[in-house]
Amino acid sequence: MSIVSKNADISVLGDLPWGTHFCLFYETVEDLFNILVPYFRSGLERGEFCLWIAPEFMTRDEALASLGRALPRLDRYLAAGSMELAAYDEWYLEGGTFNPHRVIERFADKTRQANSRGYAGMRVNGSDAWLLQRNAGQFSSYERVADDLITNDRMIVMCSFPLYQVRAEEIVDVVRAHRFTVVKRKGVWETITNGEASTGSHSLTPREREVLGWVAQGKSTREISEILGIAGRTVDEHVKAAGRKLGAANRTHAVAIALRERIVEV
DSSP, X not given: OOOOOXXXXXXXXXXXXXXXXXXXXXXXXXXXXXXXXXXXXXXXXXXXXXXXXXXXXXXXXXXXXXXXXXXXXXXHHHHHTSEEEEOHHHHHEETXXXXXXXXXHHHHHHHHHHHHTTOSOEEEEEOOHHHHHHOHHHHHXXXXXXXXXXXXXXXXXXXXXXXXXXXXXXXXHHHHTSSEEEEEETTEEEEEEXXXXXXXXXXXXXXXXXXXXXXXXXXXXXXXXXXXXXXXXHHHHHHHHHHHHHTOSSHHHHHHHHHHTTSSOO
């Protein structure tokens, strides 16, 4: 796997303060790198220690090769200890078992080490989408404890979620566990915070909002059809129309935007 990132405008993230814990939804690996590379470059230039926990669909060697092509001087950063890369299983799992307390301790230890070595703090990217799929309740409790750690330490953490790996109903757990969300709409990266609504979101019809609300609650097309007394094809058409207006890649992406912009409530 070889990914070469295009230039991305890191200003979409703004000047991230310590204690920032946010999530990124992306459709393609290229989209991930378009944010990941300037995110880490900014941290390295600011004297921060950077840690990348590669997603589960990449081996460590694949991740190193892809990041090396996109991030100049990566070898120097790795040799100097300014950046580390870990495979997701070696960071999150011990003998195939997820122990949330050990993972939190690992983050805390790594931050203390970075501070003791003179770094300004620690900047992280990782993904626990696999945990969300395995156990949504454990995902939510782990993210709450992680958020407490991040908020009270010199850490900046971006959790990334591939849209194909997150079901529409799981979007609720993800957005609630993070301070803000970064998504790509109509080819442009946007940061969406709680209570923020874009002008385009108000163009949804009442029925489109209603259908999207049921999708956010995990209802299938057939179930929504029965609840509203309309054809399944009509349900799908409303979801597609809402997605187009929101600039979403698919129904999961549409739900993520709608929840963050308070277009729907669950």
